[in-house]
Each structure stands twice: as C-alpha cells, then as structure tokens.
Amino acid sequence: MADPEKLFIVNVVTPDGLIFSHHCSLVEMRAIDGQRSIMYNHLPILTPLTIGEIRVKRGREMNETVNHIAISGGYFEFSNNVATIIADSAERSTRINLSRAEAAKKRAQSELKKAKSMHDRRSIERAQVALRRAVNRISVYNSDN
The missing domain is CATH 4.10.860 (DNA Excision Repair, Uvrb; Chain A)
Known part of the structure; x- marks a missing residue:
C-alpha cells in the first residue's frame, strides 16, 4: 500500500448528497480548458468541469483500484490535500444502468x-x-x- 501521507481525500457531491469519498493518489478529470490530473500536495485550484469522466486512482501501485465516475459538469476544488467535486449529477460506473x-x-x-x-x-x-x-x-x- 502507498505511504498514507502521500494520499489525499476526494469527495464527489451532488444536490442529492455525497456519492463518493475515498483516499486516493490521483484524480483525473476534464476541465473546460482541458484534461487535468491532480496529485498529493498540488497547488490550490478551482476550475469548472465539463460533462465527462472522473478517474480516481485509490493507491500508488500499478494494480491499485481505479474508480470511474460520470459527471454532467460542475466544479473541482483542491486545497489542503482535499479534492472536492461538486457536480450537477454524478454516477459511479458500477451504478450506471x-x-x-x-x-x-x-x-x-x-x-x-x-x-x-x-x-x-x-x-x-x-x-x-x-x-x-x-x-x-x-x-x-x-x-x-
């Protein structure tokens, strides 16, 4: 497992509440100005997101779990090693019908x-x-x- 101090928290929130919350080593998403990847200790950022996929890598090892989440736009904020995605709607891939x-x-x-x-x-x-x-x-x- 990755060194715990190199992981950060990612939360995905919709008007219906919190749909995802885990420690991770990497979050990838599409902002309105292009693809973004965020890792531990990234500078603070606030950016609007487009309709797209959020990929959350939950560890540093090559075979670690990657969660896929469909969002319909929203905002991404990162500061103090906490990533918050506020989305109009979001669905984990395992819950998509x-x-x-x-x-x-x-x-x-x-x-x-x-x-x-x-x-x-x-x-x-x-x-x-x-x-x-x-x-x-x-x-x-x-x-x-």
Whole structure:
C-alpha cells in the first residue's frame, strides 16, 4: 500500500448528497480548458468541469483500484490535500444502468433530429447536451467493464 501521507481525500457531491469519498493518489478529470490530473500536495485550484469522466486512482501501485465516475459538469476544488467535486449529477460506473443510458441516447438523438428539422436553436442545444450526457454515461460504464 502507498505511504498514507502521500494520499489525499476526494469527495464527489451532488444536490442529492455525497456519492463518493475515498483516499486516493490521483484524480483525473476534464476541465473546460482541458484534461487535468491532480496529485498529493498540488497547488490550490478551482476550475469548472465539463460533462465527462472522473478517474480516481485509490493507491500508488500499478494494480491499485481505479474508480470511474460520470459527471454532467460542475466544479473541482483542491486545497489542503482535499479534492472536492461538486457536480450537477454524478454516477459511479458500477451504478450506471446501461439500458437506461442507451435509451436516453436514442431519445436525445431523436430530439436532436427533430430540433434540427425545425431549426430550433435552443432545442438543438438541449438535445446536444442530453446526448453528450448519455454518451458519457455509456462510455464510463464501458471503461469499468
């Protein structure tokens, strides 16, 4: 096991409460300006996140557990070796219902097609976001299985 003083805490919080809390050696995520990786003793940071995957490496060894979490945007804050992810919604890969995610993808694709035919910009944007969320959930599910 890794030296305990080289691990930090990561918490993932949604409006529904705390969904993930563990010690880890590395957190990777996609911020609005690109991919970020945070390790122990990183400088304090606050950055907005996009729809994407959070990867949490729970130890320093090559075969240590990696948790995958799908988020739909939010914020990442790191200070004093505590990482906090505040997300609009978040799901651990082990809790993603693949058939629901695939159904959401099909609905979003249908809505996108309908909105494009009507040239409704606002509906197009909403459908594109719904599609990105569904595709992200499917991708995160597949990354862990």
